[in-house]
Amino acid sequence: MTVSLRPLFLRHLAQTSDMPLSLEIARAEGIYLYDTEGRRYADLISGIGVSALGHGHPAVVSAVRDQAGRYMHTMVYGEYVLAPQVRLAHLLAEQLPESLDSVYLVNSGAEATEGAMKLAKRTTGRSEFVSMYDAYHGSTQGALSLMSDEYFTAPFRPLLPGVRHIRFNCDWCLNEISEQTAAVIVEPVQAEAGVVPGRTAWLAALRKRCTEVGALLVFDEIQTGCGRTGSLFAFQSYGVVPDILLLAKGFGGGMPIGAFVAGRELMSGLSHDPVLGHITTFGGHPVSAAAAWATLNELVSDPALIGGVAAKAALFKTLLAQHPAVLDFRQAGLMMALELDSFDRCLKTIRVALERGLIVDWFLFNNRSLRLAPPLVISEPEIRDCCRLLRIALDQALLD
Numbered sequence: 001m002t003v004s005l006r007p008l009f010l011r012h013l014a015q016t017s018d019m020p021l022s023l024e025i026a027r028a029e030g031i032y033l034y035d036t037e038g039r040r041y042a043d044l045i046s047g048i049g050v051s052a053l054g055h056g057h058p059a060v061v062s063a064v065r066d067q068a069g070r071y072m073h074t075m076v077y078g079e080y081v082l083a084p085q086v087r088l089a090h091l092l093a094e095q096l097p098e099s100l101d102s103v104y105l106v107n108s109g110a111e112a113t114e115g116a117m118k119l120a121k122r123t124t125g126r127s128e129f130v131s132m133y134d135a136y137h138g139s140t141q142g143a144l145s146l147m148s149d150e151y152f153t154a155p156f157r158p159l160l161p162g163v164r165h166i167r168f169n170c171d172w173c174l175n176e177i178s179e180q181t182a183a184v185i186v187e188p189v190q191a192e193a194g195v196v197p198g199r200t201a202w203l204a205a206l207r208k209r210c211t212e213v214g215a216l217l218v219f220d221e222i223q224t225g226c227g228r229t230g231s232l233f234a235f236q237s238y239g240v241v242p243d244i245l246l247l248a249k250g251f252g253g254g255m256p257i258g259a260f261v262a263g264r265e266l267m268s269g270l271s272h273d274p275v276l277g278h279i280t281t282f283g284g285h286p287v288s289a290a291a292a293w294a295t296l297n298e299l300v301s302d303p304a305l306i307g308g309v310a311a312k313a314a315l316f317k318t319l320l321a322q323h324p325a326v327l328d329f330r331q332a333g334l335m336m337a338l339e340l341d342s343f344d345r346c347l348k349t350i351r352v353a354l355e356r357g358l359i360v361d362w363f364l365f366n367n368r369s370l371r372l373a374p375p376l377v378i379s380e381p382e383i384r385d386c387c388r389l390l391r392i393a394l395d396q397a398l399l400d
Protein backbone atom coordinates (compact mmCIF):
# COMPACT_ATOMS: atom_id res chain seq x y z
CA MET A 1 0.00 0.00 0.00
CA THR A 2 1.34 3.44 -0.88
CA VAL A 3 1.28 6.12 1.77
CA SER A 4 -0.71 9.17 0.70
CA LEU A 5 1.27 12.38 0.32
CA ARG A 6 -1.90 14.45 0.70
CA PRO A 7 -1.27 15.53 4.32
CA LEU A 8 2.24 16.70 3.44
CA PHE A 9 0.90 18.41 0.32
CA LEU A 10 -1.56 20.36 2.45
CA ARG A 11 1.06 21.13 5.08
CA HIS A 12 4.05 22.15 3.00
CA LEU A 13 2.88 23.24 -0.41
CA ALA A 14 1.43 26.75 -0.53
CA GLN A 15 -2.25 26.54 -1.35
CA THR A 16 -4.22 28.74 -3.73
CA SER A 17 -7.64 27.91 -2.31
CA ASP A 18 -9.10 26.00 0.60
CA MET A 19 -10.52 23.36 -1.72
CA PRO A 20 -7.73 21.98 -3.89
CA LEU A 21 -8.75 19.02 -6.03
CA SER A 22 -5.95 17.02 -4.36
CA LEU A 23 -5.86 14.20 -6.88
CA GLU A 24 -2.71 12.25 -6.20
CA ILE A 25 -1.24 11.71 -9.64
CA ALA A 26 0.85 8.62 -10.35
CA ARG A 27 1.16 8.91 -14.13
CA ALA A 28 -0.46 10.36 -17.21
CA GLU A 29 -0.88 9.10 -20.75
CA GLY A 30 -2.94 10.32 -23.68
CA ILE A 31 -6.10 11.97 -22.39
CA TYR A 32 -5.90 10.11 -19.06
CA LEU A 33 -4.44 10.78 -15.63
CA TYR A 34 -4.02 7.89 -13.19
CA ASP A 35 -4.02 8.36 -9.44
CA THR A 36 -2.01 6.46 -6.88
CA GLU A 37 -4.93 4.09 -6.32
CA GLY A 38 -5.00 3.20 -9.99
CA ARG A 39 -8.14 5.21 -10.79
CA ARG A 40 -8.29 6.67 -14.26
CA TYR A 41 -9.51 10.19 -15.06
CA ALA A 42 -10.13 11.65 -18.50
CA ASP A 43 -8.46 15.05 -18.48
CA LEU A 44 -11.08 17.11 -20.28
CA ILE A 45 -9.37 20.40 -19.45
CA SER A 46 -5.82 19.53 -20.53
CA GLY A 47 -4.70 20.83 -17.18
CA ILE A 48 -5.56 23.75 -17.93
CA GLY A 49 -5.38 24.32 -21.67
CA VAL A 50 -1.87 22.87 -21.85
CA SER A 51 -1.67 19.28 -23.02
CA ALA A 52 -2.82 19.77 -26.62
CA LEU A 53 -1.09 16.56 -27.70
CA GLY A 54 -2.25 14.72 -24.61
CA HIS A 55 0.00 13.53 -21.82
CA GLY A 56 3.28 11.79 -22.51
CA HIS A 57 3.21 12.26 -26.28
CA PRO A 58 6.17 10.19 -27.55
CA ALA A 59 7.60 13.00 -29.70
CA VAL A 60 7.59 15.41 -26.77
CA VAL A 61 8.95 12.89 -24.27
CA SER A 62 11.74 11.91 -26.61
CA ALA A 63 12.65 15.57 -27.29
CA VAL A 64 12.81 16.21 -23.55
CA ARG A 65 14.94 13.11 -22.89
CA ASP A 66 17.28 13.89 -25.73
CA GLN A 67 17.77 17.53 -24.79
CA ALA A 68 18.16 16.78 -21.06
CA GLY A 69 20.94 14.39 -21.99
CA ARG A 70 22.74 16.99 -24.14
CA TYR A 71 22.52 20.09 -21.95
CA MET A 72 20.06 21.92 -19.76
CA HIS A 73 20.72 25.44 -18.53
CA THR A 74 23.96 26.95 -19.82
CA MET A 75 23.55 30.73 -19.75
CA VAL A 76 20.88 33.41 -19.28
CA TYR A 77 18.45 33.85 -22.17
CA GLY A 78 19.78 35.52 -25.29
CA GLU A 79 23.55 35.11 -24.96
CA TYR A 80 24.42 31.71 -26.41
CA VAL A 81 23.26 30.15 -29.66
CA LEU A 82 21.16 27.26 -28.39
CA ALA A 83 19.84 24.91 -31.04
CA PRO A 84 16.48 24.12 -29.35
CA GLN A 85 15.65 27.83 -29.08
CA VAL A 86 16.75 28.62 -32.62
CA ARG A 87 14.87 25.69 -34.14
CA LEU A 88 11.75 26.60 -32.20
CA ALA A 89 11.84 30.29 -33.16
CA HIS A 90 12.49 29.40 -36.79
CA LEU A 91 9.65 26.89 -37.01
CA LEU A 92 7.31 29.31 -35.26
CA ALA A 93 8.26 32.23 -37.52
CA GLU A 94 7.63 30.01 -40.55
CA GLN A 95 4.00 29.64 -39.46
CA LEU A 96 3.47 33.35 -38.89
CA PRO A 97 3.18 36.42 -41.11
CA GLU A 98 6.46 38.18 -41.88
CA SER A 99 5.57 40.95 -39.45
CA LEU A 100 5.87 38.42 -36.59
CA ASP A 101 9.38 37.12 -37.10
CA SER A 102 11.11 37.76 -33.79
CA VAL A 103 10.46 35.52 -30.82
CA TYR A 104 11.29 36.38 -27.21
CA LEU A 105 11.13 33.19 -25.14
CA VAL A 106 10.05 33.40 -21.52
CA ASN A 107 8.86 30.98 -18.84
CA SER A 108 5.12 31.52 -18.59
CA GLY A 109 2.05 33.30 -19.88
CA ALA A 110 2.19 36.07 -17.31
CA GLU A 111 5.78 36.77 -18.27
CA ALA A 112 4.84 36.96 -21.94
CA THR A 113 2.22 39.57 -21.01
CA GLU A 114 4.74 41.51 -18.95
CA GLY A 115 7.28 41.48 -21.76
CA ALA A 116 4.70 42.69 -24.28
CA MET A 117 3.61 45.51 -21.97
CA LYS A 118 7.19 46.66 -21.54
CA LEU A 119 7.82 46.45 -25.26
CA ALA A 120 4.72 48.53 -25.94
CA LYS A 121 5.79 51.22 -23.47
CA ARG A 122 9.32 51.23 -24.83
CA THR A 123 8.14 51.48 -28.45
CA THR A 124 5.36 54.04 -28.15
CA GLY A 125 6.67 56.13 -25.25
CA ARG A 126 3.14 55.85 -23.84
CA SER A 127 2.01 54.20 -20.62
CA GLU A 128 -1.73 53.62 -20.96
CA PHE A 129 -3.17 50.20 -21.69
CA VAL A 130 -6.59 49.10 -22.79
CA SER A 131 -7.82 45.65 -21.84
CA MET A 132 -11.17 43.92 -21.76
CA TYR A 133 -13.60 43.28 -18.96
CA ASP A 134 -13.34 39.66 -17.80
CA ALA A 135 -9.97 39.09 -19.41
CA TYR A 136 -7.18 37.15 -17.75
CA HIS A 137 -3.59 37.74 -18.80
CA GLY A 138 -1.65 36.47 -15.79
CA SER A 139 -1.19 36.91 -12.07
CA THR A 140 1.96 39.05 -11.84
CA GLN A 141 1.43 42.70 -11.03
CA GLY A 142 1.57 44.14 -14.55
CA ALA A 143 -0.65 41.42 -15.97
CA LEU A 144 -2.96 41.68 -12.97
CA SER A 145 -3.35 45.41 -13.65
CA LEU A 146 -5.08 44.45 -16.88
CA MET A 147 -7.75 42.52 -14.99
CA SER A 148 -11.11 44.21 -14.43
CA ASP A 149 -12.38 42.08 -11.58
CA GLU A 150 -12.23 43.99 -8.27
CA TYR A 151 -12.46 40.85 -6.15
CA PHE A 152 -9.15 39.60 -7.53
CA THR A 153 -7.36 42.94 -7.84
CA ALA A 154 -8.42 45.13 -4.90
CA PRO A 155 -6.22 43.47 -2.25
CA PHE A 156 -3.14 44.02 -4.42
CA ARG A 157 -3.57 47.71 -5.23
CA PRO A 158 -1.90 49.95 -6.11
CA LEU A 159 -1.32 48.22 -9.43
CA LEU A 160 -0.21 49.88 -12.67
CA PRO A 161 -2.01 53.16 -13.28
CA GLY A 162 -3.54 54.05 -16.64
CA VAL A 163 -5.39 50.84 -17.51
CA ARG A 164 -8.80 51.27 -19.14
CA HIS A 165 -11.19 48.39 -19.40
CA ILE A 166 -13.60 48.17 -22.29
CA ARG A 167 -16.29 45.69 -23.17
CA PHE A 168 -15.27 42.87 -25.46
CA ASN A 169 -16.99 42.97 -28.86
CA CYS A 170 -18.29 46.51 -28.17
CA ASP A 171 -18.01 48.81 -31.18
CA TRP A 172 -18.40 52.22 -29.58
CA CYS A 173 -15.94 51.25 -26.80
CA LEU A 174 -13.14 51.37 -29.36
CA ASN A 175 -13.24 55.16 -28.96
CA GLU A 176 -11.53 54.65 -25.60
CA ILE A 177 -8.40 53.72 -27.53
CA SER A 178 -6.50 56.93 -28.10
CA GLU A 179 -3.15 58.56 -28.89
CA GLN A 180 -2.28 57.90 -25.24
CA THR A 181 -2.72 54.14 -25.58
CA ALA A 182 0.49 52.14 -25.69
CA ALA A 183 -1.27 48.85 -26.44
CA VAL A 184 -4.57 47.07 -26.46
CA ILE A 185 -4.34 43.56 -25.06
CA VAL A 186 -7.06 41.15 -26.00
CA GLU A 187 -7.80 37.44 -26.41
CA PRO A 188 -9.37 36.70 -29.82
CA VAL A 189 -11.66 34.32 -27.92
CA GLN A 190 -12.11 35.28 -24.28
CA ALA A 191 -11.31 32.20 -22.26
CA GLU A 192 -11.95 32.86 -18.59
CA ALA A 193 -15.11 34.82 -19.41
CA GLY A 194 -16.46 31.39 -20.40
CA VAL A 195 -15.47 31.06 -24.07
CA VAL A 196 -16.68 34.23 -25.76
CA PRO A 197 -15.51 34.40 -29.38
CA GLY A 198 -14.58 37.82 -30.76
CA ARG A 199 -16.68 39.02 -33.68
CA THR A 200 -14.61 39.14 -36.86
CA ALA A 201 -15.82 42.65 -37.76
CA TRP A 202 -15.06 43.89 -34.25
CA LEU A 203 -11.52 42.48 -34.23
CA ALA A 204 -10.96 44.07 -37.66
CA ALA A 205 -12.28 47.41 -36.35
CA LEU A 206 -10.04 47.06 -33.30
CA ARG A 207 -7.04 46.48 -35.57
CA LYS A 208 -7.98 49.57 -37.60
CA ARG A 209 -8.42 51.76 -34.52
CA CYS A 210 -5.05 50.68 -33.09
CA THR A 211 -3.32 51.47 -36.37
CA GLU A 212 -5.06 54.87 -36.58
CA VAL A 213 -3.91 56.01 -33.13
CA GLY A 214 -0.52 54.29 -33.15
CA ALA A 215 -1.34 51.83 -30.37
CA LEU A 216 0.06 48.31 -30.58
CA LEU A 217 -2.39 45.44 -30.81
CA VAL A 218 -1.46 42.48 -28.61
CA PHE A 219 -3.28 39.18 -29.03
CA ASP A 220 -3.11 36.91 -26.03
CA GLU A 221 -3.26 33.46 -27.61
CA ILE A 222 -2.07 31.71 -24.50
CA GLN A 223 -5.27 29.63 -24.44
CA THR A 224 -6.46 30.00 -28.04
CA GLY A 225 -3.12 29.15 -29.64
CA CYS A 226 -1.57 25.86 -30.70
CA GLY A 227 -4.57 24.45 -32.54
CA ARG A 228 -7.12 24.79 -29.78
CA THR A 229 -9.70 26.71 -31.83
CA GLY A 230 -9.18 24.78 -35.09
CA SER A 231 -6.40 26.83 -36.66
CA LEU A 232 -2.82 26.95 -35.41
CA PHE A 233 -3.55 30.42 -33.99
CA ALA A 234 -6.99 31.93 -33.68
CA PHE A 235 -5.91 35.18 -35.36
CA GLN A 236 -5.31 33.24 -38.57
CA SER A 237 -8.95 32.24 -38.87
CA TYR A 238 -10.02 35.82 -38.11
CA GLY A 239 -7.63 37.27 -40.68
CA VAL A 240 -6.57 39.98 -38.20
CA VAL A 241 -2.85 40.23 -37.49
CA PRO A 242 -1.62 41.62 -34.15
CA ASP A 243 1.61 43.55 -33.58
CA ILE A 244 2.53 41.24 -30.72
CA LEU A 245 1.41 37.66 -30.16
CA LEU A 246 1.49 36.01 -26.72
CA LEU A 247 1.96 32.27 -26.34
CA ALA A 248 2.32 29.85 -23.42
CA LYS A 249 0.34 26.91 -22.02
CA GLY A 250 -0.05 24.49 -24.97
CA PHE A 251 3.06 25.94 -26.61
CA GLY A 252 5.39 23.84 -24.43
CA GLY A 253 3.52 20.54 -24.81
CA GLY A 254 3.60 20.14 -21.04
CA MET A 255 6.87 21.93 -20.31
CA PRO A 256 6.97 25.51 -18.99
CA ILE A 257 7.62 28.06 -21.71
CA GLY A 258 6.00 31.19 -23.07
CA ALA A 259 6.77 33.72 -25.76
CA PHE A 260 5.96 37.15 -27.01
CA VAL A 261 6.40 37.47 -30.74
CA ALA A 262 6.75 40.70 -32.71
CA GLY A 263 8.51 42.14 -35.72
CA ARG A 264 12.29 42.30 -35.61
CA GLU A 265 12.44 46.07 -35.62
CA LEU A 266 9.82 46.43 -32.92
CA MET A 267 11.52 43.81 -30.76
CA SER A 268 14.91 45.52 -31.13
CA GLY A 269 13.62 48.11 -28.65
CA LEU A 270 14.49 45.70 -25.86
CA SER A 271 18.16 45.48 -26.83
CA HIS A 272 19.15 49.14 -26.64
CA ASP A 273 18.39 52.23 -24.55
CA PRO A 274 18.55 50.49 -22.22
CA VAL A 275 20.52 47.45 -23.23
CA LEU A 276 18.99 44.36 -21.53
CA GLY A 277 15.52 45.94 -21.67
CA HIS A 278 13.98 42.64 -20.68
CA ILE A 279 16.01 39.78 -19.31
CA THR A 280 15.34 36.34 -17.88
CA THR A 281 17.64 33.59 -16.70
CA PHE A 282 15.55 30.58 -17.62
CA GLY A 283 13.38 31.96 -20.42
CA GLY A 284 13.38 29.47 -23.30
CA HIS A 285 15.00 26.75 -21.22
CA PRO A 286 16.58 24.30 -23.68
CA VAL A 287 14.50 21.34 -22.49
CA SER A 288 11.29 23.37 -22.67
CA ALA A 289 12.26 24.76 -26.06
CA ALA A 290 12.92 21.23 -27.36
CA ALA A 291 9.50 20.12 -26.10
CA ALA A 292 7.88 23.18 -27.68
CA TRP A 293 9.57 22.47 -31.01
CA ALA A 294 8.40 18.85 -30.94
CA THR A 295 4.87 19.99 -30.11
CA LEU A 296 4.72 22.61 -32.82
CA ASN A 297 6.28 20.22 -35.29
CA GLU A 298 3.55 17.64 -34.56
CA LEU A 299 0.85 20.29 -34.86
CA VAL A 300 2.04 21.47 -38.26
CA SER A 301 3.07 18.15 -39.74
CA ASP A 302 0.14 15.93 -38.74
CA PRO A 303 -2.84 17.29 -40.67
CA ALA A 304 -5.26 15.19 -38.63
CA LEU A 305 -4.46 17.08 -35.45
CA ILE A 306 -5.65 20.61 -36.16
CA GLY A 307 -7.65 19.43 -39.17
CA GLY A 308 -9.63 17.14 -36.86
CA VAL A 309 -10.61 19.84 -34.38
CA ALA A 310 -13.77 21.02 -36.19
CA ALA A 311 -15.31 17.53 -36.45
CA LYS A 312 -14.44 16.67 -32.84
CA ALA A 313 -15.84 19.98 -31.67
CA ALA A 314 -19.05 19.32 -33.62
CA LEU A 315 -19.36 15.89 -32.02
CA PHE A 316 -19.06 17.38 -28.52
CA LYS A 317 -21.79 19.84 -29.42
CA THR A 318 -24.09 17.13 -30.79
CA LEU A 319 -23.63 15.01 -27.69
CA LEU A 320 -23.94 17.74 -25.06
CA ALA A 321 -25.70 20.88 -26.21
CA GLN A 322 -29.20 19.36 -26.09
CA HIS A 323 -28.96 18.22 -22.49
CA PRO A 324 -31.74 19.92 -20.46
CA ALA A 325 -29.22 21.23 -17.91
CA VAL A 326 -27.25 23.03 -20.64
CA LEU A 327 -28.70 26.50 -21.16
CA ASP A 328 -26.05 27.62 -23.60
CA PHE A 329 -23.19 25.90 -25.38
CA ARG A 330 -20.37 28.19 -26.48
CA GLN A 331 -17.46 26.93 -28.48
CA ALA A 332 -14.36 27.90 -30.39
CA GLY A 333 -13.09 24.57 -31.63
CA LEU A 334 -12.13 22.42 -28.66
CA MET A 335 -12.48 25.32 -26.25
CA MET A 336 -15.99 24.87 -24.91
CA ALA A 337 -18.34 26.18 -22.24
CA LEU A 338 -21.56 24.55 -21.07
CA GLU A 339 -23.64 27.17 -19.33
CA LEU A 340 -25.76 25.79 -16.47
CA ASP A 341 -28.18 27.69 -14.25
CA SER A 342 -25.97 28.24 -11.19
CA PHE A 343 -22.55 27.88 -9.61
CA ASP A 344 -23.97 25.20 -7.31
CA ARG A 345 -25.11 23.15 -10.30
CA CYS A 346 -21.64 23.55 -11.81
CA LEU A 347 -19.91 22.44 -8.64
CA LYS A 348 -22.20 19.44 -8.31
CA THR A 349 -21.57 18.41 -11.92
CA ILE A 350 -17.82 18.80 -11.48
CA ARG A 351 -17.93 16.64 -8.34
CA VAL A 352 -20.09 13.91 -9.84
CA ALA A 353 -18.05 13.94 -13.04
CA LEU A 354 -14.90 13.43 -10.99
CA GLU A 355 -16.47 10.46 -9.24
CA ARG A 356 -17.15 9.04 -12.69
CA GLY A 357 -13.56 9.64 -13.80
CA LEU A 358 -13.89 12.92 -15.70
CA ILE A 359 -12.05 16.14 -15.01
CA VAL A 360 -14.00 19.25 -15.91
CA ASP A 361 -13.79 22.72 -14.40
CA TRP A 362 -15.41 26.16 -14.25
CA PHE A 363 -14.05 29.52 -15.40
CA LEU A 364 -12.51 32.34 -13.40
CA PHE A 365 -15.11 34.89 -14.51
CA ASN A 366 -18.01 32.62 -15.32
CA ASN A 367 -18.79 30.17 -12.55
CA ARG A 368 -22.11 29.03 -14.07
CA SER A 369 -20.32 27.42 -17.00
CA LEU A 370 -18.40 24.17 -17.22
CA ARG A 371 -15.07 24.28 -18.99
CA LEU A 372 -14.15 21.63 -21.54
CA ALA A 373 -10.80 21.84 -23.32
CA PRO A 374 -9.71 18.26 -24.00
CA PRO A 375 -6.41 17.32 -25.61
CA LEU A 376 -6.71 17.72 -29.39
CA VAL A 377 -5.72 14.06 -29.73
CA ILE A 378 -8.92 12.85 -28.09
CA SER A 379 -10.46 10.16 -30.32
CA GLU A 380 -14.06 9.83 -31.44
CA PRO A 381 -14.75 6.81 -29.15
CA GLU A 382 -13.17 8.71 -26.25
CA ILE A 383 -15.39 11.71 -26.95
CA ARG A 384 -18.49 9.50 -27.03
CA ASP A 385 -17.52 7.78 -23.80
CA CYS A 386 -16.66 11.04 -21.97
CA CYS A 387 -19.86 12.73 -23.14
CA ARG A 388 -21.93 9.73 -22.01
CA LEU A 389 -20.40 10.04 -18.53
CA LEU A 390 -20.77 13.80 -18.52
CA ARG A 391 -24.45 13.50 -19.44
CA ILE A 392 -24.91 11.19 -16.46
CA ALA A 393 -23.21 13.77 -14.23
CA LEU A 394 -25.48 16.48 -15.66
CA ASP A 395 -28.52 14.26 -15.05
CA GLN A 396 -27.50 13.84 -11.44
CA ALA A 397 -26.83 17.54 -11.06
CA LEU A 398 -30.42 18.19 -12.14
CA LEU A 399 -31.80 16.01 -9.34
CA ASP A 400 -31.96 18.80 -6.77
Ligand code: PMP
Binds near residue numbers: 109191249
Ligand atom coordinates in the same frame (compact mmCIF):
# COMPACT_ATOMS: atom_id res chain seq x y z
N1 PMP B 1 -3.40 34.60 -20.60
C1 PMP B 1 -4.39 33.69 -20.66
C2 PMP B 1 -5.45 33.84 -21.71
C3 PMP B 1 -4.42 32.63 -19.77
O1 PMP B 1 -5.41 31.75 -19.83
C4 PMP B 1 -3.39 32.51 -18.81
C5 PMP B 1 -3.38 31.35 -17.83
N2 PMP B 1 -4.61 30.94 -17.38
C6 PMP B 1 -2.38 33.47 -18.78
C7 PMP B 1 -2.41 34.50 -19.70
C8 PMP B 1 -1.26 33.38 -17.79
O2 PMP B 1 -0.46 32.29 -18.02
P1 PMP B 1 0.47 31.67 -16.85
O3 PMP B 1 -0.44 31.00 -15.87
O4 PMP B 1 1.38 30.74 -17.56
O5 PMP B 1 1.20 32.82 -16.23
